[in-house]
Amino acid sequence: MIDSKHRLQMKSIRLEALGDGIFSIAMTIMVIELAIPVVKGNGWADFLSALKLIGSDFLCYFISFVVLGIMWYGHRMMFEYIGHTDRYFIFLGVLFYMVICLVPFSTRILAHETLKWYSILVYAVNLSLCNLSLYIQWLYGIKKPALMERELPGEVKKEARILFLISPGLYAVAIAFSFFIPEVSIGIFIITPLLYLLPNKLDRYMP
Amino acid sequence: MIDSKHRLQMKSIRLEALGDGIFSIAMTIMVIELAIPVVKGNGWADFLSALKLIGSDFLCYFISFVVLGIMWYGHRMMFEYIGHTDRYFIFLGVLFYMVICLVPFSTRILAHETLKWYSILVYAVNLSLCNLSLYIQWLYGIKKPALMERELPGEVKKEARILFLISPGLYAVAIAFSFFIPEVSIGIFIITPLLYLLPNKLDRYMP
Amino acid sequence: MIDSKHRLQMKSIRLEALGDGIFSIAMTIMVIELAIPVVKGNGWADFLSALKLIGSDFLCYFISFVVLGIMWYGHRMMFEYIGHTDRYFIFLGVLFYMVICLVPFSTRILAHETLKWYSILVYAVNLSLCNLSLYIQWLYGIKKPALMERELPGEVKKEARILFLISPGLYAVAIAFSFFIPEVSIGIFIITPLLYLLPNKLDRYMP
């Protein structure tokens, strides 16, 4: 046994900082890829039709930004309960960040061919992998008492599972619809993040 | 009621870190978009005429950088009073960061066609939305005593309202002028950030 | 002698923050360079052949992301033992960050011509320089008691040396193979990061 003097703290703060950096870049980087509208003429109609051309790009940007915001929120909440890390926890974190970094890429694909089944597939799989890899990291962390910062109430554990798994479930439905009515898939992409705005059982634990 | 042992801290420090990351990227990213000047020849005149060609790009870069600096300052000041967060406060923060991330995009549009009414419109609307969304986040935060870090003097509250709303007001004037004398609009874009350098009532609270 | 009142703290926290920023950008930036797949047609076969075309790009992205994750981990572990900095320690840190920043560049080269000896050479040399420059920074830091945060057990010192030097050793083998069977070199690039997932002697010091 290692005596406590030699035992490392391994506080989670550095991993959180890496994550905050990655999220802030992934969120910002999507804007570089927005092409500026080409307005042909000087009237309102010209301006509006130029806006219309970049409309689906913007829609995808907005959805992805809000989704990344929600994932950042989930990631941030995880560290309210988990305050220390170990090697495997950090490796799982790196995998999570890897799929997060792919979101601007998937967004570009979806913006490029919004109603194609394969664009919807790539986007839905990417977002689902974000949720699932964070969920795995969470499950690993809460299993190890030495990593915990505070006691995890059973209610929070259950609610977290729902919040982690609801998106992949809905995105699976979006994939299924993509072959027939891709507009429904896009609708699901729009509605899913809004669900996280509804009151949930974790609100009671907020200050 | 949740007992205090289970109540989460939800310190604002992580949201501040995300915001600092987003601001620093938005500020830096604008430079990637600056085209390097093409100097045709080896004389001073060649150099100066090359500089002239990139002059409006640079002007837009400078204005946007200083405006983002001022918004970062407002965002930073908010957290002197608000020290904790909840779910909705964070969501409002994500919306604020979303419009902040669009500033390099609007700047590119303005730099591309500086004196067009629609460029001025997009830029003015974007900057106004930054101020207004931060103001909404601020109003939400100061309404909830559990989020406050320290008491908010009435004088600060009033002065903050003025500082939040002065830019959108001036930018509305800039939009109005853009249809007739767009040079005045650009002048307003230049002068507005300088107003934030004037002494104000918050200076008394500084160290 | 300077009295203790004037002696600077020089906590390592700022250098860690700079490093976290650089790592998060280097990790994220690689995605910008991923070209989106061009799907010619609407069938599964079209989609799969488009994926295949970007397959080696993705492989290189994955390898580099995980390698950067491991280097971030090593960098993070260093600061569990070293809590203060001086001028030369920071300069060595800047050199380390400089070669880290080149990883997206080398990755692009490897992704562009994956099986060419010179791509493998550039990539292997870049990754080796990352490990070696961090090792030099580490050796400098642990030699100066004033920089240490806690006592460094002899076992950790030895294990760290192995972990620092194992990659450059394997990458040298990858370079040697690149002239004859470059597929083996790529295999080494894939396997090397996985070795860091095996249990090691540092695990005993984890919480």
Place this chain on the structure above:
Amino acid sequence: MIDSKHRLQMKSIRLEALGDGIFSIAMTIMVIELAIPVVKGNGWADFLSALKLIGSDFLCYFISFVVLGIMWYGHRMMFEYIGHTDRYFIFLGVLFYMVICLVPFSTRILAHETLKWYSILVYAVNLSLCNLSLYIQWLYGIKKPALMERELPGEVKKEARILFLISPGLYAVAIAFSFFIPEVSIGIFIITPLLYLLPNKLDRYMP
């Protein structure tokens, strides 16, 4: 007078975080602009001549990275003495960050036409403005006792002035030489950062 309960802390930590973010992006962003070498053939000679073609790009990248590293160091040292901020201090900081963000731009110009007088002029002026704006921020900060974290010894003040002003002085010489022997100017760009590696009077204050 405002009573101490209402007086804001205005700790410098947020400004430092913004700065660390901006430095890490400015340092990393230069790599995106490095074009990958085009190797025509499969021999050593082909590889070396490809390397040669990107040689001046790399030289500029290395110089700028180290210069930014040194400026980060100066910026970091400033906050060992200054621990609080006010509005004007932050505005001066934004100006400093603005010229820092332009370094990747100037580097691109220098890399594009390394031996032209106007490239050298732009680069030298940019780096000088970095030093001078940081120096102005420093002078403003140390003049206000309320911002200071610890006492500033006279010796440190003098040495800081030398370290702040030595680069602009040398860069002025580089500009002068650029019209006759631009190779000397490049030599000055290479040597100047190395001067900061020499022992100086601040070393005595290090841990």
